[in-house]
Amino acid sequence: xxxxxxxxxxxxxxxxxxxxxxxxxxxxxxxxxxxxxxxxxxxxxxxxxxxxxxxxxxxxxxxxxxxxxxxxxxxxxxxxxxxxxxxxxxxxxxxxxxxxxxxxxxxxxxxxxxxxxxxxxxxxxxxxxxxxxxxxxxxxxxxxxxxxxxxxxxxxxxxxxxxxxxxxxxxxxxxxxxxxxxxxxxxxxxxxxxxxxxxxxxxxxx
Amino acid sequence: xxxxxxxxxxxxxxxxxxxxxxxxxxxxxxxxxxxxxxxxxxxxxxxxxxxxxxxxxxxxxxxxxxxxxxxxxxxxxxxxxxxxxxxxxxxxxxxxxxxxxxxxxxxxxxxxxxxxxxxxxxxxxxxxxxxxxxxxxxxxxxxxxxxxxxxxxxxxxxxxxxxxxxxxxxxxxxxxxxxxxxxxxxxxxxxxxxxxxxxxxxxxxxxxxxxxxxxxxxxxxxxxxxxxxxxx
Amino acid sequence: xxxxxxxxxxxxxxxxxxxxxxxxxxxxxxxxxxxxxxxxxxxxxxxxxxxxxxxxxxxxxxxxxxxxxxxxxxxxxxxxxxxxxxxxxxxxxxxxxxxxxxxxxxxxxxxxxxxxxxxxxxxxxxxxxxxxxxxxxxxxxxxxxxxxxxxxxxxxxxxxxxxxxxxxxxxxxxxxxxxxxxxxxxxxxxxxxxxxxxxxxxxxxxxxxxxxxxxxxxxxxxxxxxxxxxxxxxxxxxxxxxxxxxxxxxxxxxxxxxxxxxxxxxxxxxxxxxxxxxx
Numbered sequence: 001x002x003x004x005x006x007x008x009x010x011x012x013x014x015x016x017x018x019x020x021x022x023x024x025x026x027x028x029x030x031x032x033x034x035x036x037x038x039x040x041x042x043x044x045x046x047x048x049x050x051x052x053x054x055x056x057x058x059x060x061x062x063x064x065x066x067x068x069x070x071x072x073x074x075x076x077x078x079x080x081x082x083x084x085x086x087x088x089x090x091x092x093x094x095x096x097x098x099x100x101x102x103x104x105x106x107x108x109x110x111x112x113x114x115x116x117x118x119x120x121x122x123x124x125x126x127x128x129x130x131x132x133x134x135x136x137x138x139x140x141x142x143x144x145x146x147x148x149x150x151x152x153x154x155x156x157x158x159x160x161x162x163x164x165x166x167x168x169x170x171x172x173x174x175x176x177x178x179x180x181x182x183x184x185x186x187x188x189x190x191x192x193x194x195x196x197x198x199x200x201x202x203x204x205x206x
Numbered sequence: 207x208x209x210x211x212x213x214x215x216x217x218x219x220x221x222x223x224x225x226x227x228x229x230x231x232x233x234x235x236x237x238x239x240x241x242x243x244x245x246x247x248x249x250x251x252x253x254x255x256x257x258x259x260x261x262x263x264x265x266x267x268x269x270x271x272x273x274x275x276x277x278x279x280x281x282x283x284x285x286x287x288x289x290x291x292x293x294x295x296x297x298x299x300x301x302x303x304x305x306x307x308x309x310x311x312x313x314x315x316x317x318x319x320x321x322x323x324x325x326x327x328x329x330x331x332x333x334x335x336x337x338x339x340x341x342x343x344x345x346x347x348x349x350x351x352x353x354x355x356x357x358x359x360x361x362x363x364x365x366x367x368x369x370x371x372x373x374x375x376x377x378x379x380x381x382x383x384x385x386x387x388x389x390x391x392x393x394x395x396x397x398x399x400x401x402x403x404x405x406x407x408x409x410x411x412x413x414x415x416x417x418x419x420x421x422x423x424x425x426x427x428x429x430x431x432x433x434x435x436x437x438x
Numbered sequence: 439x440x441x442x443x444x445x446x447x448x449x450x451x452x453x454x455x456x457x458x459x460x461x462x463x464x465x466x467x468x469x470x471x472x473x474x475x476x477x478x479x480x481x482x483x484x485x486x487x488x489x490x491x492x493x494x495x496x497x498x499x500x501x502x503x504x505x506x507x508x509x510x511x512x513x514x515x516x517x518x519x520x521x522x523x524x525x526x527x528x529x530x531x532x533x534x535x536x537x538x539x540x541x542x543x544x545x546x547x548x549x550x551x552x553x554x555x556x557x558x559x560x561x562x563x564x565x566x567x568x569x570x571x572x573x574x575x576x577x578x579x580x581x582x583x584x585x586x587x588x589x590x591x592x593x594x595x596x597x598x599x600x601x602x603x604x605x606x607x608x609x610x611x612x613x614x615x616x617x618x619x620x621x622x623x624x625x626x627x628x629x630x631x632x633x634x635x636x637x638x639x640x641x642x643x644x645x646x647x648x649x650x651x652x653x654x655x656x657x658x659x660x661x662x663x664x665x666x667x668x669x670x671x672x673x674x675x676x677x678x679x680x681x682x683x684x685x686x687x688x689x690x691x692x693x694x695x696x697x698x699x700x701x702x703x704x705x706x707x708x709x710x711x712x713x714x715x716x717x
Contacts, residue, residue: 254520
C-alpha cells in the first residue's frame, strides 16, 4: 500500500479528519496501482473556499495540492464528503499512476496542461474509476469536457472513447484533443457584441 | 358566372343553430358570476399549495394550473359587464352557503404528506363538476345570442379536460397501495357529499337537474321569468 | 391552510438539504481568502466565464442555485395568490399577475431541471438557501412585490444575463437558448413589480418609501457579499441594459451597484472576523 500523509494533521477552518482522508487516499491509490514504494503527501489549503487541485510526481514521491472545497460535501458546508473525496483522489491518483508508467509517455506537469488536455485526461481517469466500481459522475465530466472541447458530435464521441479506454498513452490524449479542436467553432472573443458585428457584416454583404 | 346580387339565405344550409337557448341574460349572468367565484377560489388555493407539496412534478403542475384558472376567472370578469352587470363583484359569489363550506373543506389540507387529499379535491371532485356544469351551459345556451359565453366556455373546457387528465395521472402515480386508495376514496366521499349538497358549482340546476326532480326546460323557454323560477 | 407560510415549512423531497445564508457568510475561509486577495497573493476568480479553471463546476453550481431559486419564486408567487383576499391591498389584477408569474416560474423550474440534466447536475446536488423565498414572506403585499419582483427578479436578470453570455462564449446552444427565453420573462416580472409599486403607492409616499427601503435591504442581501455587482471581481455582473428595459432608471441601477459594494465590504469584514475567530 502507498504511504499517505496529510497536511495539516488537524483542521480548524473545516471539519475534516486527516486520518479519514489518508484512508480514502490509500484506498484509491491501491485501485490506481500505486505500490508500497510510493509516498503521497496531500497538502490541503483549508483557508481557501475553492476546489482547485494539482499533483506533482518526483520519482516515487507524489504531492497533491488541494484547496479545501475539493473534498467538501456540497450540501454540508465545511464537512468532508467521502464520495467526493474518492472521486477527486481517484482522478488524481489514476493520473499519477499514468505519469509513473514509462509506457504512458511524458506529459507536461499539471500546471502546464491546457484545459483541453486536462479534461481529456480526466475523462480517461474517471472512466477507469467507474469501472473500478465507483460513482464517477459521467455526465458532469461530459459537460466539463464539452466546455473545453466544444458541443459537437465529435467531442461527444471522443469523450466516450476516452471514458471507455483502459490503456492510453499521452500521445493518444493529445490526438484526442487535436480531433476535437479540428471541428470546434472558433472561440476568440465571441459574445453578444461580436455576434452583432458578424450579423451586421453578413447583412452588408448581401 | 355567379351573380353577386342573387339573394342568399341568412344562414347557410348546414348552419342548424336555432333560437332560443335555455338561459336568459340574468340567469347567464348569475351562473357566470358563480363560475368566476369558483375559478378565483381554485386558482388561489392551487397557488397556495405550491409551497406545501414536496413532489417536484406536482409543484410545477400546480403552478401551470394556477394560471389557467386565473385566466378563466378573467374571461368571466370580462363577460359579466356584457351581460348588463357593470359591477362584476356583485355577482361573484358562491351559489349558496353549502358551496362555501365545500371550498373551505377543499382548501383545508396544508401538511406536506397530504398531497393525495389536495389533488383528489380538485381533480376527482371539483374539476369533473366544473366540466359538467360548463358542458351543460355550453350545450344549452343559445348559439346565436350567447356566442361570447360559448366561446369562453369552450376555451375553459379545453383547459379543464387537460388539467383533469394531468391531475388524474398524477394521482394514479401517487396512489400505490390500499392505504392510499382508502385515503383518496375517503376524501372524495367527503367533498363530493358537500358539492352535491350545494347542487354543483352554480347551485341546484348546475347541470339541468333540480332537487324537485324536474329537468331543465328544453329550448324555447329560457326567458328572465323562467330563470328566476329555476334559479331560486 | 394558513394565510402565511414560513420558509422553514417549504415542502421538499429527501434530495434537498437546507442551508442558512449565515453559514455561508460566516464561513471563516471567506475572510482568509479576502485577506490574500488584498495582499495580492492570489487573484479573485472574477466574472464567470469559460476561461476560468473552475468554469464547468462553477456554472453547474450556479445553475443549481437558479433552479432552487425558481422553485422559491414559484412558491412565493403562489403564496401571494392565496395569502391576500381580493381588495384594496391586493387588487384582483395584482393576483392575476401573480398567477401569471406562477406559470412563468413553473416553466423556469422545468427549464432549469432540463439544464441541470444537460450539465450533469443532480437535483439536490447542492444545498438550498431559502433567502429568496424569505423575501416573499412580507405581510405587506406592496413590500412583498417590491422585494420579489424588483429585487429578486432583478437578481435573476443579472444571473441569466451572465449565464446567457457564458453559454454564448462556450458555444453551448442549449444554455444560451434557455437563458435568453427566461430573461425575456424576467423583464416582464420586474415591470410588473415596478407598475404595481407605482399604482399602489400613488397617494401614499410613506408606503412607497418603505417599499423602496425594503427593496434596498433585499438588494443588499441578494448581492451575496459582492457575488453580484459591477466590480470585475463579481462573478455575476449587474445587467444594466436589461434592467433599463425592465424599467430601472440609471440612478436606481447605480444605487444597486453601490449597495453591492457595501455588501462586499460588509461581507469581507464579517469574513475576516470569522477567520480571526477560527485561527
